Each structure stands twice: as C-alpha cells, then as structure tokens.
Amino acid sequence: MNRLTWRKMVNAVMSSVTALCALIAVVPLLFVLGLLVVKGTSSLNWAFFTKLPVPVGETGGGIANAIVGSAELLLLAALFGVPLGVAGGIYLSEFGGWGVPFVVRYAADLLVTVPSIVIGIFAYAVVVLPVGHFSALAGGFALGVMLLPIVVTNTEQFLRTVPVWLREGSLALGAGHWKTTMSVVVPAAMQGILTGILLALARVAGETAPLIFTAFNNAYWNRGLNQPVSSLPYMIWIYGISAYDDWHRQAWAAALLLLGLVLVVNVLSRLVLARRMASRRIA
Amino acid sequence: MSATDAARLDVTQNLNPEKAQETAAVPEAGRNQPAVKIKARNVDFFYGPKQVLQGISADIRERRITALIGPSGCGKTTFLRTINRMYETVKNARADGELLLDSESIFDLALPHLRRRVGMVFQKPNPFPKSIFDNVAYGPRVHGLANGARLAELVEQSLRGAALWEEVKDSLHKSAFSLSGGQQQRLSIARALAIDPEVLLLDEPCSALDPISTAKIEELLFAIENRCTLVIVTHNMAQAARVADYTGFFLTGKLVEFNDTKTIFTNPSRKETEDYITGRFG
Ligand SMILES: Nc1ncnc2c1ncn2[C@@H]1O[C@H](COP(=O)(O)OP(=O)(O)O)[C@@H](O)[C@H]1O
Ligand SMILES: [Mg+2]
Numbered sequence: 413m414n415r416l417t418w419r420k421m422v423n424a425v426m427s428s429v430t431a432l433c434a435l436i437a438v439v440p441l442l443f444v445l446g447l448l449v450v451k452g453t454s455s456l457n458w459a460f461f462t463k464l465p466v467p468v469g470e471t472g473g474g475i476a477n478a479i480v481g482s483a484e485l486l487l488l489a490a491l492f493g494v495p496l497g498v499a500g501g502i503y504l505s506e507f508g509g510w511g512v513p514f515v516v517r518y519a520a521d522l523l524v525t526v527p528s529i530v531i532g533i534f535a536y537a538v539v540v541l542p543v544g545h546f547s548a549l550a551g552g553f554a555l556g557v558m559l560l561p562i563v564v565t566n567t568e569q570f571l572r573t574v575p576v577w578l579r580e581g582s583l584a585l586g587a588g589h590w591k592t593t594m595s596v597v598v599p600a601a602m603q604g605i606l607t608g609i610l611l612a613l614a615r616v617a618g619e620t621a622p623l624i625f626t627a628f629n630n631a632y633w634n635r636g637l638n639q640p641v642s643s644l645p646y647m648i649w650i651y652g653i654s655a656y657d658d659w660h661r662q663a664w665a666a667a668l669l670l671l672g673l674v675l676v677v678n679v680l681s682r683l684v685l686a687r688r689m690a691s692r693r694i695a
Numbered sequence: 696m697s698a699t700d701a702a703r704l705d706v707t708q709n710l711n712p713e714k715a716q717e718t719a720a721v722p723e724a725g726r727n728q729p730a731v732k733i734k735a736r737n738v739d740f741f742y743g744p745k746q747v748l749q750g751i752s753a754d755i756r757e758r759r760i761t762a763l764i765g766p767s768g769c770g771k772t773t774f775l776r777t778i779n780r781m782y783e784t785v786k787n788a789r790a791d792g793e794l795l796l797d798s799e800s801i802f803d804l805a806l807p808h809l810r811r812r813v814g815m816v817f818q819k820p821n822p823f824p825k826s827i828f829d830n831v832a833y834g835p836r837v838h839g840l841a842n843g844a845r846l847a848e849l850v851e852q853s854l855r856g857a858a859l860w861e862e863v864k865d866s867l868h869k870s871a872f873s874l875s876g877g878q879q880q881r882l883s884i885a886r887a888l889a890i891d892p893e894v895l896l897l898d899e900p901c902s903a904l905d906p907i908s909t910a911k912i913e914e915l916l917f918a919i920e921n922r923c924t925l926v927i928v929t930h931n932m933a934q935a936a937r938v939a940d941y942t943g944f945f946l947t948g949k950l951v952e953f954n955d956t957k958t959i960f961t962n963p964s965r966k967e968t969e970d971y972i973t974g975r976f977g
C-alpha cells in the first residue's frame with residue numbers, strides 16, 4: 413500500500429469516527445426533544461396556558477400560575493443578578509489590577525460549579541429563615557445567585573474582546589478611563605453582554621433544586637413577592653412524581669414548553685452573536 | 696546616471712513645488728522659519744528594560760506638515776505616542792528627556808488638557824460604535840465645548856474640515872460602521888478636529904486605504920495645515936515628498952536626520968538616509 417492511499421484511509425476512518433461521536437453527542441438531545449413532543453403535545457391546549465390547576469380527579473385545568481411564576485422568578489433573579497454581575501464584569505475587565513480581580517474571578521468560577529441545591533440551602537438560610545416563610549423573593553434571590561457568576565464572567569469576557577484601538581480612540585480625545593469605559597467600551601460589547609444574560613437566564617430557568625427551599629410551590633396565583641410561588645421546573649417535578657396520569661401528561665407538556673422556550677432563547681441569542689462576530693470581522 | 700541617481704530622481708519628482716517654495720525658496724541663512732510648536736530634546740523611551748528611542752531631538756514647526764519616515768519597528772509610532780502620552784496605557788513604558796509643547800513640558804500638563812490640544816489619528820480607522828454624528832460630537836461632549844445647535848454646527852464644520860460632509864450629511868444618524876474604510880478614516884480626522892486641536896498626530900493614516908481615498912486625505916491635510924500643526928508617520932516615501940514641509944528619518948530608535956523635505960530627498964547629509972530613500976534597504 414503506498415503512502416497516499418494509507419493517508420486517505422486514515423483520513424476517512426478518522427473523519428467517520430469523529431462524525432459518529434458528534435452524532436452520539438446530539439442523540440440524547442434529539443431523543444429528549446422527540447419524547448417530549450410525543451408525550452407532551454396532546455396536553456398543549458388553550459386551557460393549559462390560561463387556567464389554574466384543578467384538583468386531582470377533575471380533568472382539564474392548566475399551569476398558568478407556574479408559567480407566570482417562572483417569569484416572576486426570572487425577573488427577580490435578573491433584577492438581582494444582572495446589575496451586580498455587569499458591574500462586577502466591568503470592574504474585572506476595566507479597573508481590576510492584579511489581586512482583587514484574581515480572587516473575584518476565582519470565586520466566580522467556583523460559584524458556577526457549586527451544586528444548585530447548595531445555593532438553595534444558602535438562600536434558605538439568609539432569606540427564608542429570617543423571614544419565616546417561603547417566598548418568590550427568596551426564589552428569585554437563589555436564581556440570582558446562580559446568575560451572578562455567569563453574568564460576571566461573561567461580561568468580563570466580552571469587554572475584553574473590545575479592541576485596544578477603540579479604547580485608545582476615546583482616550584486620545586482626552587476622555588478619562590471611566591468615560592471611555594461607559595461611553596465606548598461597554599456599548600461596543602453590549603450585544604454580547606445582553607446575549608450572555610439571556611443565555612444565563614435560559615440556564616437558570618430550568619433549575620428546580622434552588623426553588624425547593626425558597627419559592628416552594630403554590631397551587632394558586634402568587635399573591636405577593638413575599639408569598640410562595642409556583643414555577644415550571646417545580647411543577648414538572650411535583651406532577652412528574654405524582655401518581656396521576658393527567659398530571660403526568662401535564663408534566664410532559666410543561667417540560668416541552670420549558671425546553672422549547674430555552675431552546676428558542678438559546679438559538680436566537682447565538683444567531684445574533686454569530687452575526688455580530690461576522691460583521692465585526694468585516695469592519 | 697547611476698541607479699541611485701535614477702531612484703532619487705524618481706522620488707524627487709513627487710516633491711510638491713508649492714511646498715518646496717514655502718521652505719526652500721528662502722535663502723538658507725535668513726530663512727524665516729515658523730515658530731517651534733513641539734520641541735524635543737534628548738527624548739529616550741523604554742518599554743520595560745528595552746530602549747526604543749534614543750536621544751530624539753527635533754523642532755516641529757507650527758502649522759506645517761512634518762513627516763516621519765523610516766523602516767518598521769524603528770520607533771516612529773512610539774515617538775508619536777510620546778507626544779500625546781498615549782504610551783501611558785502600556786505598563787512599564789517610560790519616557791525621559793525634554794518634550795515641550797509651546798515651551799510647556801507635556802509631562803506637566805493634565806492629560807485631558809494635553810490630549811485636547813494634541814489630537815491623534817490611528818493607523819486603522821477606529822470609529823466608535825455610535826452614529827456618525829455622535830462620533831464627531833464625542834470630543835466636544837467630553838470637554839463640554841458645545842451642545843444643542845452649537846454642537847450640530849461644530850459637527851458640520853468638523854465633517855467639512857475632513858472633506859466628509861457632502862457624503863454623510865443625509866445619514867448623520869446612521870452607524871459609523873456603515874461607512875467605507877476611507878470614509879471611516881476621514882471620520883476619525885473629523886472627530887479629532889472637532890475639539891480644535893493645535894497639533895494633529897497621524898500614524899500611517901493611509902496605510903489601509905486605496906489610492907483614491909489616500910489622495911482625498913492628502914488633500915484635506917493641506918486644508919487643515921492652516922489651523923493645525925501636523926505630524927504624519929508614513930511608510931510611503933512619495934507621500935512624504937508630496938505632503939510634508941519637513942521630514943525626519945528614523946532608524947533603530949534614533950532620529951538620524953531631520954530637515955526640510957526637499958533637502959532630505961535631494962541632498963541628505965547622512966548615508967543611511969540616502970540609502971533608505973533610494974530604496975537600498977527598508
Ligand atoms: N507595547 C510594546 N511593548 C514592548 N515593545 C513594544 C511595544 N510597542 C512597540 N514596541 C517595540 O518598540 C519598537 C518600536 O516600535 P514602533 O514605535 O511601533 O515602530 P514603528 O512605528 O516605527 O514601526 C519595536 O521594536 C517594537 O517591537
Ligand atoms: Mg508604526
């Protein structure tokens with residue numbers, strides 16, 4: 413066998429192997445998605461989106477309270493995690509010297525890897541215990557704590573991609589460091605920062621564990637930020653482990669809804685990012 | 696005629712006759728030179744332990760165009776960035792020696808003040824991610840020079856000064872990224888002009904541009920010259936010959952020769968200058 417044939421063969425084998433691996437990697441996703449579509453679609457109807465749950469035994473009803481509750485929790489999480497996270501990212505990228513940023517960055521990396529149940533217990537200790545009961549606020553706080561390190565890291569990374577010559581263009585006009593950061597650097601990275609926030613929200617939207625000890629659950633509408641609130645992941649969990657067929661079907665449908673929303677946010681923000689990267693390369 | 700003479704003749708043809716008259720028509724001794732705007736004496740520059748400029752001394756004349764030429768890496772950019780103290784963004788960078796702007800040491804001036812008086816245009820066009828209008832208005836806003844109708848007027852003047860007004864007057868609120876490379880570079884010039892600098896430093900402003908855009912920029916430099924002292928780094932010898940009243944030749948961190956452009960191109964006193972100009976190296 414001559415060398416060229418040998419090389420071609422190695423090439424063909426290797427590319428098939430890697431293609432196969434890639435396929436195996438996406439199979440679970442496709443499988444999950446397919447299963448959810450098969451099992452969940454039948455329960456997706458108008459009542460599902462607009463009605464409250466009905467007592468066991470009755471058929472029909474919906475999960476409107478969980479949908480609104482999830483939105484409420486994510487909004488609270490964003491209110492807490494986004495301003496702090498963006499400010500932290502700006503500090504790390506633009507103002508950090510050596511010592512403090514190193515510690516903060518390390519802490520953020522660690523925080524991302526902390527199991528979400530631990531974050532739930534933490535929020536329980538600092539919010540639920542002092543107040544004395546579960547609440548939407550506590551749940552939003554727990555999700556916000558999860559959001560924080562992701563937003564910090566992401567913001568810092570996007571700010572770092574802002575080219576030096578753009579900063580220098582502002583400095584050369586006599587603008588100070590702070591002015592340059594806020595008027596030129598942050599706007600230049602804005603799209604990336606926002607996309608990162610959306611991706612982070614999509615990630616925590618499916619978290620159940622931090623809500624067990626914090627937002628808990630609620631079979632009715634949430635009646636205030638200091639009251640327990642239902643959410644999609646919590647509802648999926650409760651309905652999923654229940655003994656009722658109707659609840660099982662609704663859990664499948666809720667899971668389909670959640671995954672669908674997360675996928676849409678993910679794909680859209682990645683598209684925006686990719687387009688932006690491409691346009692910057694041309695410019 | 697030797698090859699060297701032929702090459703020299705070639706560049707000499709680019710010498711701008713009007714420019715030549717401004718400087719060389721006056722007899723050598725009694726020459727009525729414009730005032731010194733920037734005076735450098737024994738300027739040394741270091742990036743950490745590495746010395747990049749050695750004993751630079753030069754008088755840069757007011758409202759004239761001075762070109763800096765020399766091979767890559769010889770310190771031209773570094774010298775420009777010393778004049779507006781842009782080098783201070785680099786860690787461990789340090790400048791020594793005397794560098795005066797109108798007889799005041801640039802090292803004593805507050806940075807916003809120095810950079811208001813000494814503007815800079817970079818090698819690569821660097822519009823901000825803002826509208827064309829907001830790009831030009833950026834400097835005046837930073838320094839609180841104008842707002843409202845007065846600001847709009849200032850923006851128009853600056854865009855006219857950079858020969859860009861006619862092309863963008865109907866799209867002032869479009870993103871600056873929608874402009875072509877040549878337009879973006881003129882926008883950078885308009886942005887710099889908007890704070891009415893006394894000196895404008897240009898670091899190879901045409902190196903990324905096509906010949907037509909280059910010609911436009913050269914033309915507008917002549918127009919700006921009346922209000923502003925210009926220092927331009929260029930790799931293009933013909934460009935230096937066309938636009939500059941004075942030319943300085945840098946080689947490995949030293950200012951080998953500094954004189955009026957005609958002398959540099961027709962009768963350089965140093966062998967290295969002659970070798971570079973005639974294309975024997977560099
Ligand atoms: N930020 C920096 N850190 C260290 N060395 C640098 C830096 N910038 C430039 N230099 C070095 O300084 C020398 C002069 O560079 P520069 O002024 O850019 O030259 P030119 O503009 O003439 O091409 C080069 O040897 C270059 O490698
Ligand atoms: Mg250079």
